[in-house]
């Protein structure tokens with residue numbers, strides 16, 4: 338009696354993209370003090386002004402920056418709608 342060979346197909350896909358929820362915090366670098374403030378994706382998408390928690394500089398997140406962030410996250414395997 339021979340046992341059938343069982344192939345253990347455990348294909349891991351490290352490149353599988355993850356959908357990020359709006360609650361995910363993204364570190365945004367401050368133009369003024371160069372430190373990072375965590376801002377939620379939801380807030381970024383809505384392009385609310387971002388208040389730096391270090392120097393209280395207010396900045397807005399432009400369309401270009403939003404696209405750039407989207408691209409960077411996509412490269413890292415993260416996507417958001």
Ligand SMILES: [Zn+2]
Nearest residue numbers: 367370389392
């Ligand atoms: Zn700052």
